[in-house]
């Protein structure tokens with residue numbers, strides 16, 4: 001089997017998405033810490049010019065961008081079990097992942113989680129106006145996912161897919177904030193989904 005090295009801090013949502021696929025497939029890997037709260041080293045920027053995490057090294061070859069990493073891992077260590085065979089359901093999986101990346105991550109993590117969890121932990125005061133402005137954006141993104149989701153019990157039916165792994169780490173941070181109730185007030189499927197997937201052993205192992 002190939003040798004896998006994953007770069008990134010354990011607290012990163014996107015790193016957790018990749019780690020879930022590795023955990024679900026019992027794939028051994030090294031996790032190398034990257035401090036995302038200070039400047040990236042030249043060595044790291046040579047692997048990932050955008051300085052983002054995660055980056056995966058496969059036998060010394062570098063891969064970055066979470067969607068590309070998890071699609072690769074699903075093929076080589078997952079046998080494709082996390083990607084639906086049906087073209088429309090597969091498209092819905094990619095659609096949910098794109099919604100997370102394009103419309104959910106920035107207001108949910110970049111604003112609400114940072115303002116509610118990180119800023120106070122460092123002795124600062126949350127920017128209430130920024131949080132207020134982020135709430136409708138998060139609500140809209142979650143409601144768009146709700147409209148696509150099947151939710152019995154996973155986002156796209158009876159089998160867990162890469163879309164679940166993409167959304168779960170973001171939901172975990174939202175669930176630690178007082179904004180959770182407001183942003184999920186119109187998403188009953190997502191509420192039930194979260195009660196189930198948040199107890200999944202692979203998720204608990206990468207978020208411990």
Ligand SMILES: N[C@@H](CCC(=O)N[C@@H](CS)C(=O)NCC(=O)O)C(=O)O
Nearest residue numbers: 012013014036052053054065066067
């Ligand atoms: N498009 C990238 C986004 C990754 C991303 O935004 N990662 C965050 C952590 S969850 C990060 O690197 N933040 C540090 C920064 O923006 O400087 C991907 O899909 O991998």
